[in-house]
Amino acid sequence: MINIADIEQAALRLDGVSLSTPLLQNFDLDRVARGRVLIKPENLQVTGSFKIRGAYNRLSQLTNAEMANGVVAWSSGNHAQGVAAAGAMLNIRTTIVMPDDAPKVKIDNTRRLGGEIISYDRYKGDREAIAIEIARERCAELVPSYDHEQIIAGQGTVGLELAEDAIEMGLPPDQVLIPCGGGGLSSGSALALKSRLSNIDIFAVEPLNFDDTARSFETGQRQRISDDVSSICDALQTPMPGEITFGINQLHLKGVLTVTDEEVRAAIRFAFRYLKFVVEPGGAVALAAVLFGKLETAGKTTAIVISGGNIDMDLFAEIQTELD
Amino acid sequence: MINIADIEQAALRLDGVSLSTPLLQNFDLDRVARGRVLIKPENLQVTGSFKIRGAYNRLSQLTNAEMANGVVAWSSGNHAQGVAAAGAMLNIRTTIVMPDDAPKVKIDNTRRLGGEIISYDRYKGDREAIAIEIARERCAELVPSYDHEQIIAGQGTVGLELAEDAIEMGLPPDQVLIPCGGGGLSSGSALALKSRLSNIDIFAVEPLNFDDTARSFETGQRQRISDDVSSICDALQTPMPGEITFGINQLHLKGVLTVTDEEVRAAIRFAFRYLKFVVEPGGAVALAAVLFGKLETAGKTTAIVISGGNIDMDLFAEIQTELD
Numbered sequence: 001m002i003n004i005a006d007i008e009q010a011a012l013r014l015d016g017v018s019l020s021t022p023l024l025q026n027f028d029l030d031r032v033a034r035g036r037v038l039i040k041p042e043n044l045q046v047t048g049s050f051k052i053r054g055a056y057n058r059l060s061q062l063t064n065a066e067m068a069n070g071v072v073a074w075s076s077g078n079h080a081q082g083v084a085a086a087g088a089m090l091n092i093r094t095t096i097v098m099p100d101d102a103p104k105v106k107i108d109n110t111r112r113l114g115g116e117i118i119s120y121d122r123y124k125g126d127r128e129a130i131a132i133e134i135a136r137e138r139c140a141e142l143v144p145s146y147d148h149e150q151i152i153a154g155q156g157t158v159g160l161e162l163a164e165d166a167i168e169m170g171l172p173p174d175q176v177l178i179p180c181g182g183g184g185l186s187s188g189s190a191l192a193l194k195s196r197l198s199n200i201d202i203f204a205v206e207p208l209n210f211d212d213t214a215r216s217f218e219t220g221q222r223q224r225i226s227d228d229v230s231s232i233c234d235a236l237q238t239p240m241p242g243e244i245t246f247g248i249n250q251l252h253l254k255g256v257l258t259v260t261d262e263e264v265r266a267a268i269r270f271a272f273r274y275l276k277f278v279v280e281p282g283g284a285v286a287l288a289a290v291l292f293g294k295l296e297t298a299g300k301t302t303a304i305v306i307s308g309g310n311i312d313m314d315l316f317a318e319i320q321t322e323l324d
Numbered sequence: 325m326i327n328i329a330d331i332e333q334a335a336l337r338l339d340g341v342s343l344s345t346p347l348l349q350n351f352d353l354d355r356v357a358r359g360r361v362l363i364k365p366e367n368l369q370v371t372g373s374f375k376i377r378g379a380y381n382r383l384s385q386l387t388n389a390e391m392a393n394g395v396v397a398w399s400s401g402n403h404a405q406g407v408a409a410a411g412a413m414l415n416i417r418t419t420i421v422m423p424d425d426a427p428k429v430k431i432d433n434t435r436r437l438g439g440e441i442i443s444y445d446r447y448k449g450d451r452e453a454i455a456i457e458i459a460r461e462r463c464a465e466l467v468p469s470y471d472h473e474q475i476i477a478g479q480g481t482v483g484l485e486l487a488e489d490a491i492e493m494g495l496p497p498d499q500v501l502i503p504c505g506g507g508g509l510s511s512g513s514a515l516a517l518k519s520r521l522s523n524i525d526i527f528a529v530e531p532l533n534f535d536d537t538a539r540s541f542e543t544g545q546r547q548r549i550s551d552d553v554s555s556i557c558d559a560l561q562t563p564m565p566g567e568i569t570f571g572i573n574q575l576h577l578k579g580v581l582t583v584t585d586e587e588v589r590a591a592i593r594f595a596f597r598y599l600k601f602v603v604e605p606g607g608a609v610a611l612a613a614v615l616f617g618k619l620e621t622a623g624k625t626t627a628i629v630i631s632g633g634n635i636d637m638d639l640f641a642e643i644q645t646e647l648d
Binding site: 024043044048105316317321 | 342370599633
């Protein structure tokens with residue numbers, strides 16, 4: 001069972017290779033929230049998302065023999081880049097199964113970082129089965145994108161850094177909002193946050209159409225959502241919570257919030273105009289939850305995680321030209 | 325004569341109202357530079373540029389009687405927002421003379437921050453004369469945009485923070501590149517940087533068509549450039565260096581670099597794709613200088629200041645869709 005010591009050790013590994021991000025504030029966001037908002041900008045992280053944290057934590061703990069055989073992963077894009085970058089840093093061969101409709105920026109960056117890309121059709125192929133078959137052929141290790149303790153511990157360093165920086169700034173948050181797909185980031189970060197700030201309220205945030213964690217919270221059992229939904233949040237299109245991640249989230253989360261695609265688009269516009277950040281749809285859900293009052297922020301200190309910034313320019317420009 | 329104590333005192337004033345920014349690194353930029361690059365992101369500053377530092381430093385030192393009469397400034401946009409925001413923080417009435425072709429985002433934000441805007445035609449009116457006349461009528465204090473010791477001391481806190489954070493990170497830079505219009509940011513920062521890192525090489529960076537500081541360096545006398553030039557860098561369209569700023573820059577700068585509009589546009593694209601930052605043209609000149617090899621960065625530690633991020637979406641989208 002994963003615990004805070006695993007996350008603290010992951011933090012030491014990541015510190016050794018400068019994989020931390022700052023904690024920021026923005027007066028315009030504070031004005032809208034009518035409270036204080038702390039921003040953890042993982043869009044500024046190496047590869048433009050938090051995913052390198054878990055990938056590096058896992059890859060750096062492989063044995064020499066495992067490193068020699070390389071690793072295989074499947075991902076819609078951010079985990080792909082994280083695995084490829086960690087492989088490049090540790091000199092490990094990486095192969096990543098990616099849907100052919102993944103954002104171009106994510107495919108290009110994964111290739112540039114040295115990852116071998118195996119494409120598949122999101123609506124026909126089974127990426128997990130493809131990855132498992134390749135790993136078996138090559139005797140290579142699999143690097144799951146969320147439901148693995150070393151991955152969760154790596155992503156949990158986001159929460160650990162957030163808690164420690166906020167405490168050092170004298171601004172311990174009352175509540176934290178964390179984007180949630182499979183739950184690796186939210187579960188690891190929740191564990192770390194609770195270890196440092198026992199009274200904090202932690203919320204996962206999901207796109208309305210991919211609210212599998214919200215539905216699972218309601219029933220107490222992991223729920224799978226139907227196959228016929230879509231969302232602008234390509235990074236959060238996970239049909240079902242992970243087994244390990246859901247167990248941790250059940251223990252530590254206060255609840256799950258959902259946001260619409262329109263709210264996400266407005267948050268991306270806000271980030272361009274006021275935060276001066278490039279944020280991808282999946283990375284913007286916690287910001288959207290604050291902007292659209294999904295919970296009370298007035299008079300409180302609220303922390304949000306911006307989980308990634310890998311968005312194609314065409315979509316970015318289209319979103320910016322819409323009227324609020 | 326301004327000295328390091330003035331900048332240290334300005335830093336204390338700014339710390340009291342949370343006007344500092346972090347010092348960041350980016351692996352993709354390091355790769356292009358073939359060295360280490362430290363990024364001082366003043367686009368993340370309140371109002372989206374460093375200008376609030378000087379404005380707050382000056383406004384917070386006014387007497388009560390001066391505060392009651394309000395202040396008047398002239399600016400193409402970033403100083404306007406800085407003065408308006410500092411006025412809002414200190415409850416001082418602000419009036420700003422702005423060209424009618426200033427970026428819409430800068431005009432809108434200045435108004436939103438409570439600044440009264442007086443428009444004029446950039447090609448016909450004399451903004452300085454208009455501002456002086458208004459100030460005379462109202463017995464209001466003028467807030468010059470660069471050639472004033474309190475303004476220079478405020479902008480110098482950028483260099484002071486940069487030096488202190490870099491030293492704390494164990495990464496004292498070999499060289500620093502600072503965007504230069506009238507020279508307030510470069511002169512104040514140069515003074516601060518030299519006080520902490522005596523061997524550092526400091527370069528100002530200008531747009532090719534507004535290379536008044538470069539030309540003044542060549543002749544040893546302040547040179548005025550002709551009226552018929554243009555540049556995408558609206559924030560750096562100053563025809564002549566300031567008297568005080570040029571004197572300090574002559575003492576402390578190693579040299580002046582210039583970049584073309586095309587290089588600036590490419591830097592804005594790089595910032596979108598790899599830094600996940602929104603950067604305005606004038607804010608991107610130091611980044612452009614590194615990307616286009618205006619000085620040797622291989623094997624060195626180079627710090628750059630990104631001075632602002634206030635760009636209209638139309639121009640941003642147009643720049644992004646161009647091919648590199």
